Amino acid sequence: MSDPSDTARSPRFRSALDQLVNFKPGKPVRSPEGHSYELAANESPYGPLPAVREAIAEAASGVHRYPDNNCAALISEISGRLVVPEENIAVGCGSVGVSQMLLEAVVDPGDEVVYAWRSFEAYPILTRLSGASAVEVPLRDGVHDLTAMADAVTERTRLIFVCNPNNPTGTVVHGPELEAFLDRVPAQCLVVLDEAYREYVRDTRSPDGLTLAQDRPNVVVLRTFSKAYGLAGLRIGYVVGHPLTIGAIRKAYLPFSVNGVAQAAAIAALRSEDELMAQVEATVAERKRVSEALAAQGWSVYRSQANFVWLRLGERTQDFGAHCGAAGVAVRAFAGDGARVSIGSPQENDAFLAAAAAFPGRP
Template sequence: MFRSVLDAIAGYRPSSPVRSPDGRSYQLAANESADEPLPAVVRAIAEAALTVNRYPDNSCAELIAGISGAFGLPEDAVAVGCGSVAVTQMLLAAVAEPGVEVLYARRSFEAYPLLTGFTGATAVEVPLRDGVHDLEAMADALTDRTRLVFVCNPNNPTGTVVGRAALEAFLDRVPADCLVVLDEAYREYVRNAVTPDGLTLLAGRPNLVVLRTLSKAYGLAGLRVGFAAGPPEVIAAVRKTYLPFSVNGVAQAAAVAALRAKDELMARVEGTVKERDRVRTVLTARGWTVPVSEANFLWLPLGDRSVPLAEHLAAAGVAVRPYAGDGVRLSIGSAAENDAFLAAAADFSPI
């Protein structure tokens, strides 16, 4: 009855909520913004809620215009979806099928193997080198069957980045008939000057697409809005795979309002960056190994100590994202949430 590819797919499992014995809960597992929506966004949501008896604009015209204005992109160079995960699925639906290969790093965003598996394409995983994308090895892994390559920059879950020179050298090696998807879900948190804004790399590269989301820095994780930017001919193909009405009307209105408040939201991002650096400083002073992160989370490469840390923190009501045998991803929350993590982790040995 069911497709054979499902036999090898476990499905996505988000972290479960946790609570301490006294009922406290600190959710530091999903890389969300710790800040409440801006008043203007809340007003837009309330107004749009009065129209939910009607279908949303399937063309997302106002939203695409807002993205175009905020990021300096032609409107025909933008495709939107229900979060950047849905846009990832749209891209795969446009190019992937049985007999072709999809290439990405390991470990990187959990959705890549899941969504690749749905298409029936063959996944090719290239290990990170010292926690960073090994772009030379990825280029060496390209074959005449490679149809799409994901480069997550900053990488989820390690928070590490690749610089402009390395990225451009890699792009130069990718054949023109292979799509490169530069996933920049955490771009707003980058402070490393050598890390390029992917949108500045689009000119002259007909096989490059950049992914962005409004779930993180723009604080709309609960409404799911993401977009792809790329050559109009690629975007036209991707738009064909859009599930009708999947970016709902409330989400569209909230996203437009958030884009108009971009400057105010980026000021909030500065607070998250400062908290990220503060938490890392405390942990490294305690003897923890914590790679420099350019995202809104930290990576704790604890190996076999990863699940024990998550269980230890859960007892104190702190939820993190463990990757068994590999590491723990710690989302950066409010100062109080981060302090709760630091307090709970104080008596845990990372060795």
């Protein structure tokens, strides 16, 4: 046990920390038969492609050197893939690292950051660490309420996150609603279209953020290599926007925070896109199968456009998470709200569906 007097002798910590709860990955689970299925973190169930493994192995021989701090080769590759100028792109340590760069470039203490809730868990953490006030706007039927979010903007608002598809509900906002929202946001307020799951979207009414950002200097698009590209463990993401905005964001980059192995792997992944997109299509097909099976069991499931599904469980959430864990299936349970379940391999998905069917509180 710690000595109560230690508090008096400790450094003075920021008051913002009192509002934060550490991000805690789920505990390892295992069934009585020894099975363990990890469906809590929205990871790709597929390992790196051969070309990506080769790039990782080759880059590993140079880890005694500092990486390219400007990520020049990777930015060039992204530029060619998206057909946008290199000056419109900045790279960071995963989408979370890029989000932190955005906040550091835009937000002063006392400013406001608006986002929907429930949404990506990192938003409240990063917002409060930046010294800003978090303005959380409730979802409406699991979807961003863009009208209410626009109404929540004040003269103190400096940044707005729009997670599309939304994590953890998997829902999307459509083009006309999003354009109307962007038209209402003041020019001095930065809107971040977080498209971490863009590759899994099959709803044609959901717009490509890159198109919306073309003529709007206050709109940037956030993407990642962690999901569809299967590089979650290497932590690499990027943001696309107006050169003036990107130039400011690059100033907030933590030097050498994107390592050389990650840069090489991301380049190889972009060059292996046809194979990777075949894996994405397999995940989309499994998402459909899992969603239909859950509906047949009686569950209420949103129409997900991401690589996970969301079950609205309310007070049953913790019991459902524990039940799945006892069956060897790890899911992400948000107490009092619902459970997010990643789409894994067919075998993993079958294990989850069996656990869901056996839950005593099933509808």
